[in-house]
Each structure stands twice: as C-alpha cells, then as structure tokens.
Amino acid sequence: MKQKGKTQSLLVALGGNALIRKGQVGTVEEQFENLKVPIRQIARLSRRFKILITHGNGPQVGNLLLQQECCSEVPRLPLEILVAQTQGQIGYMIESVLDSELMALGIQYQQFIVSLISYVVVDENDPAFLEPTKPIGPVLQEQTAMNAPYPVRKTPKGFRRVVVSPKPVTIVEKREIKKLIEQDFIVICCGGGGIPVVREGRSFCGVDAVIDKDLASSKLAEEVDVDIFLIATDEKGAAIHYGSAEQEFLREITVDQATEYLKEGQFPPGSMGPKVEAAIQFVQSGGKRAVITSIDSIEAAISGDAGTEIRPNP
Amino acid sequence: MKQKGKTQSLLVALGGNALIRKGQVGTVEEQFENLKVPIRQIARLSRRFKILITHGNGPQVGNLLLQQECCSEVPRLPLEILVAQTQGQIGYMIESVLDSELMALGIQYQQFIVSLISYVVVDENDPAFLEPTKPIGPVLQEQTAMNAPYPVRKTPKGFRRVVVSPKPVTIVEKREIKKLIEQDFIVICCGGGGIPVVREGRSFCGVDAVIDKDLASSKLAEEVDVDIFLIATDEKGAAIHYGSAEQEFLREITVDQATEYLKEGQFPPGSMGPKVEAAIQFVQSGGKRAVITSIDSIEAAISGDAGTEIRPNP
Numbered sequence: 246m247k248q249k250g251k252t253q254s255l256l257v258a259l260g261g262n263a264l265i266r267k268g269q270v271g272t273v274e275e276q277f278e279n280l281k282v283p284i285r286q287i288a289r290l291s292r293r294f295k296i297l298i299t300h301g302n303g304p305q306v307g308n309l310l311l312q313q314e315c316c317s318e319v320p321r322l323p324l325e326i327l328v329a330q331t332q333g334q335i336g337y338m339i340e341s342v343l344d345s346e347l348m349a350l351g352i353q354y355q356q357f358i359v360s361l362i363s364y365v366v367v368d369e370n371d372p373a374f375l376e377p378t379k380p381i382g383p384v385l386q387e388q389t390a391m392n393a394p395y396p397v398r399k400t401p402k403g404f405r406r407v408v409v410s411p412k413p414v415t416i417v418e419k420r421e422i423k424k425l426i427e428q429d430f431i432v433i434c435c436g437g438g439g440i441p442v443v444r445e446g447r448s449f450c451g452v453d454a455v456i457d458k459d460l461a462s463s464k465l466a467e468e469v470d471v472d473i474f475l476i477a478t479d480e481k482g483a484a485i486h487y488g489s490a491e492q493e494f495l496r497e498i499t500v501d502q503a504t505e506y507l508k509e510g511q512f513p514p515g516s517m518g519p520k521v522e523a524a525i526q527f528v529q530s531g532g533k534r535a536v537i538t539s540i541d542s543i544e545a546a547i548s549g550d551a552g553t554e555i556r557p558n559p
Numbered sequence: 560m561k562q563k564g565k566t567q568s569l570l571v572a573l574g575g576n577a578l579i580r581k582g583q584v585g586t587v588e589e590q591f592e593n594l595k596v597p598i599r600q601i602a603r604l605s606r607r608f609k610i611l612i613t614h615g616n617g618p619q620v621g622n623l624l625l626q627q628e629c630c631s632e633v634p635r636l637p638l639e640i641l642v643a644q645t646q647g648q649i650g651y652m653i654e655s656v657l658d659s660e661l662m663a664l665g666i667q668y669q670q671f672i673v674s675l676i677s678y679v680v681v682d683e684n685d686p687a688f689l690e691p692t693k694p695i696g697p698v699l700q701e702q703t704a705m706n707a708p709y710p711v712r713k714t715p716k717g718f719r720r721v722v723v724s725p726k727p728v729t730i731v732e733k734r735e736i737k738k739l740i741e742q743d744f745i746v747i748c749c750g751g752g753g754i755p756v757v758r759e760g761r762s763f764c765g766v767d768a769v770i771d772k773d774l775a776s777s778k779l780a781e782e783v784d785v786d787i788f789l790i791a792t793d794e795k796g797a798a799i800h801y802g803s804a805e806q807e808f809l810r811e812i813t814v815d816q817a818t819e820y821l822k823e824g825q826f827p828p829g830s831m832g833p834k835v836e837a838a839i840q841f842v843q844s845g846g847k848r849a850v851i852t853s854i855d856s857i858e859a860a861i862s863g864d865a866g867t868e869i870r871p872n873p
Contacts, residue, residue: 270634271634272634273634273636273637273640308633308634309644311630311632311633312626312627312629312630312633313626315626315629315630315632316625316626316629316630318625318629318697319622319625319626320584320585320586320587320622322587322648323587326587326648326651326652329647329648329650329651329652330623330644330645330647330648331644331647332647332651332676333643333644333645333646333647333648333650333676333750334636334640334643334644334647336643336647336676337639337640337643337646337676337678337754338640338643340676340678341678341756341763341765344731344762344763345762345763348762357734357735357738358732358735359673359675359676359732359735359739360675360676361673361674361675361676362646362647362650362651362654362673362674362675362676362747364651364654364655383632417658418672418673420671421671421672421673421744424671424742425673428738430735433676436647440651442655448658448659448662449655449658449659451655
C-alpha cells in the first residue's frame with residue numbers, strides 16, 4: 246500500500262536540543278533517546294508530507310575540535326572535515342531512529358530514506374570571515390574562557406568558543422536533493438549547516454568555518470522548492486521583550502513585522518535572531534509557511550496550534 | 560547531452576592507500592591529492608558505467624579512537640559512531656574530488672552524485688565477536704604495542720591495534736542504493752564496511768566493531784545486482800607463493816582455483832585474503848566479473864589489461 250498523493254513538502258531543521266538537552270553531557274544513549282521526540286512526530290508526518298530533515302552540530306563539532314587539540318599523535322583536520330564527520334555521526338543517528346519509528350508505525354517499506362553528505366558554497370569575500378560569531382562546543386568555565394587560546398564569546402548559555410560563520414550561497418547537492426524529494430525519498434542533509442566550501446576555478450575548496458544551520462536550511466528550502474519550513478528549537482517560538490516582564494509570545498506575524506522586530510533587536514543574535522532571519526528569507530523567496538516551534542510541538546505547529554508562524558505579507 | 564545507454568554497473572572498492580600512501584602521516588592535503596589517482600579514472604569510467612564507490616577507513620577510524628582516548632573532557636563514543644564519522648569525512652573527500660574531476664571532463668551536470676551514510680546488519684552470534692582481528696589506526700612502535708591497553712596484532716605492516724570484525728549480513732539501505740543506481744546516480748556508500756548494527760526486535764542497535772570493507776562491498780554488489788566488482792588496493796593483484804622466490808602473479812582464475820588457493824593459505828589474512836574471499840563470494844552469488852587491481856590500474860583492469868580477475872567456473 247504505497248502512499249500516494251503527497252503533494253506538499255516539509256523541511257524540519259532540528260536544533261541542538263533534539264540531540265542534547267540542557268544539563269546533559271551528551272552521551273550517545275542520551276542523544277538516541279532525545280531524538281525519539283522529534284523523529285516520532287516526523288515519522289507520522291511522513292504519511293502526509295514529503296520530508297527533508299536538517300540538523301545542527303554545534304556541540305558535536307566543538308567536541309571533535311577539543312579532542313583533536315588534546316591529542317598530538319594524530320594529524321589535525323580542518324574544521325570543514327570535522328563538520329563532515331558530524332554529518333556522518335548525526336545523519337546515522339537520525340536515520341536509525343527514523344527507521345525504528347517507521348517500523349513502529351509499520352510503514353518502513355513504504356519509504357526510502359537517505360542521509361546525505363552535503364556541502365554548501367560560501368563567498369570567500371563574506372565579511373563574516375573577519376569575525377568569529379558562531380558558538381560551538383561545550384559551555385566553558387569562566388577561568389577556561391579567559392585563558393583560552395581561541396576566540397570565546399559570552400552567549401545566553403554561558404561562555405563558548407566561537408568560529409567564523411559565513412552565509413550560505415548555494416547547496417552543492419541541490420539537484421540531487423530535489424530529484425530525491427520528487428521521488429518521495431526522506432532526505433537527511435545539510436547537517437551542521439553543510440560542509441563549507443568556496444569555488445576555486447573549476448573546483449571546490451573547504452574552508453575553516455561553520456555555517457548557521459538555520460540559514461543553510463532556509464537556502465535549501467528555497468533551492469529545492471519546499472512548501473513548509475519548520476525550525477524546531479528549545480523555545481516554543483519567537484517572543485518580543487524576551488526575558489522581561491513584558492515578554493510577549495508571537496503566534497503569527499508577517500514578514501514585514503518580523504523584519505521590523507529583527508531590526509529592533511528583539512531576537513538575540515546567535516539564538517532566535519538567525520532563526521527569524523532564516524524564516525523571513527524563506528518566505529521572501531516565495532515559501533508558503535515558515536514556523537519556529539519547540540521540539541515537542543512539531544506536529545501541533547504543522548496543524549497551526551503551536552509555534553510562531555511567519556507568513557507572507559497580505 | 561545526457562549520457563544514455565549505460566547498461567553495466569561497476570562497483571569500485573577503494574583501499575586505504577587511495578587516501579594515505581605508504582610512509583605518509585595522512586594530512587588532509589595528502590589525502591585529497593592521493594584520491595585524484597583513482598577518482599580521475601572513475602570519472603572517465605562514469606561515461607560508460609553506472610558507478611558505485613565504497614572505501615576503507617582503517618587509519619581514519621583508528622585516529623578518531625586514539626583522539627578520544629587522549630581527551631577526558633569529551634564523552635567517548637562507541638566504535639560504530641566513529642565509523643559513521645569516517646563515512647562523513649571520507650564520503651565528503653571522495654565526492655568533492657569526483658566533482659572536480661567531472662568538472663575537468665566537462666560532464667558534471669550530466670551526473671547526479673550522492674554520498675550516503677550506510678549501515679550494515681551483522682549477526683550478534685557471529686563467532687568473530689569473540690576475537691579481534693581487524694587492524695585499525697597507525698602502525699605502533701613495538702614498545703607501545705607491548706604495553707597497549709587494547710588488543711594488538713603483528714600485521715604485514717607492523718604492530719597495529721585490532722578490533723572485532725563480524726561478517727556483513729545485509730546492507731540496510733540496499734533498496735535505496737538500487738533505486739539510485741537504476742537512475743544513474745553515482746553512489747558513494749558503505750564506507751569503512753558500513754556502520755555495524757544488529758537487529759533488536761523492530762529496531763537496530765549499533766555494535767562496537769568494524770566490518771571488513773571488501774566483504775561489505777561484495778555483499779552490496781550482490782544485493783544491488785552490480786555487474787563488475789573491482790577492488791583497488793596497493794598490490795597489482797593476487798599472487799601465490801607471495802613474498803617468496805616462486806611468487807607468481809595470477810592474471811585470471813576461476814572461483815574454484817581461487818577457493819583452493821585460499822584454503823592453502825596462499826593469501827595473507829587481513830590483507831589479500833579477505834579481498835579474494837570477497838571476490839569469490841560476489842562471483843558465486845551470480846556476479847559476472849570480480850577484479851583485484853592496484854589503485855593506478857583501475858581503467859586498465861576494466862579493459863582486461865591489469866589485475867587478477869576471478870571468473871565463474873566454466
């Protein structure tokens with residue numbers, strides 16, 4: 246009984262908390278267990294939608310970087326190779342949890358699933374190369390942060406290492422991904438924002454950076470013509486006056502309203518800021534619906550009962 | 560000008576020396592440079608054949624294991640996750656070198672390429688779980704080897720760490736890979752023998768092991784109905800009386816001859832042994848041609864001018 250008639254496509258961008266929750270060290274067991282929450286919902290949604298899944302990799306890529314800096318016996322690898330490693334790791338974890346959840350629904354043989362290595366072109370003249378802004382790896386003790394031999398920033402979670410984060414220009418595998426989606430493959434891709442590369446003549450060359458996964462996901466959603474772009478994170482959606490007594494949760498806003506709030510600095514950079522920016526970009530590029538919601542409320546948000554929805558201007 | 564009429568499929572299994580040559584430490588630059596030799600040939604062959612590429616990961620997975628053992632700050636990951644990481648790393652490297660080589664030929668837009676995370680089911684009762692045999696990571700100094708807190712074996716290259724290596728039972732993504740090949744995607748998959756998993760009820764569970772990449776490739780070649788299975792390694796092919804004055808290179812042998820030589824112990828275990836075994840299995844399962852050849856002679860071997868060919872019995 247092959248499912249027919251799925252006309253709409255849905256891209257779910259999973260935030261770091263899909264794998265590691267607050268207060269956890271991030272063992273593999275924890276990560277597999279945490280993934281069940283979003284993936285079970287996505288498995289059910291795969292009956293109605295063509296599905297793409299992207300994911301972050303901040304803690305995982307930071308851990309690999311720490312590890313290779315501890316160990317003098319092994320040649321160090323540039324950041325782009327570490328991003329590739331996290332695509333393997335997290336892609337496997339998502340795919341195998343999804344397999345299990347599709348099996349639990351009895352629909353595993355109706356669905357093709359692939360987890361793809363993906364790389365993303367950035368512009369070598371992007372001013373983002375001048376200043377590290379993207380937090381990766383664990384939260385650092387203040388003492389460690391002060392003496393760190395690498396750039397560190399204070400983030401809402403605490404002190405963290407930061408790396409440069411250029412804007413995604415195009416997804417190299419977009420033709421492949423589009424073709425796979427058309428054929429109703431579930432595609433897991435663009436992990437950790439994609440492996441960052443610049444064009445060098447007729448070739449590509451990796452760069453030492455980490456692309457924001459929400460911006461890369463928005464670019465992917467645009468390039469493969471996705472209908473709904475959903476960002477799953479640890480907040481129930483976007484709010485203005487965040488963290489103050491006047492905090493007000495936003496249920497549905499237009500692109501113009503969202504752009505205005507973003508300009509006012511209502512959404513913290515490196516956190517809700519890039520998510521709202523990614524949602525705006527998707528809708529401006531012609532996307533129908535962009536939704537920011539919590540990991541627990543993916544299905545509810547698709548039904549219009551949770552999250553912050555960014556809609557085209559009327 | 561879309562290429563039509565590719566009726567035959569070719570699986571190339573790349574050995575470790577496709578990435579790291581003898582005497583090299585294995586920097587990323589070295590690995591990218593080394594890859595050009597096999598990948599340039601594969602790019603040209605993609606005009607005539609549907610292509611699958613698999614690869615080893617011994618040095619890379621061993622390096623990740625060493626790194627995480629040096630570093631107490633980061634939670635350790637089981638071997639199956641490290642295999643997944645090497646699939647990301649090496650899959651990316653192969654795909655990007657292949658992109659460049661297809662560009663150099665001016666045929667990059669005629670070809671879809673995907674690099675897939677793949678996992679492979681093993682049998683939890685496989686006796687291989689009782690004894691580590693598969694060498695991974697760097698060659699060790701004798702002193703280090705003697706005091707190592709993990710199992711070590713003397714291999715033809717020197718002392719190396721060994722891990723358990725169960726036989727591949729089935730490739731989880733075989734349906735997906737078959738469909739992709741039918742549609743003329745070049746598919747990079749089953750890296751490092753695949754991520755080893757066992758079935759647990761309706762679900763899969765990773766195991767701490769590394770599958771032999773030639774045996775996994777042979778299983779893949781069988782399950783997706785490949786026509787030609789080529790193993791690219793650092794020897795020009797199989798020989799009997801290897802390393803002695805009577806050494807005799809084998810140009811073409813039948814499955815029966817190969818099986819006989821294998822029984823006699825003509826091919827070293829952990830080296831040429833599993834390659835010949837993988838070739839025999841493929842031909843016995845109905846495959847047309849299996850060839851073992853050097854990284855430099857992939858095209859020549861396809862033309863019948865190099866390597867050891869294992870043919871069905873007449």
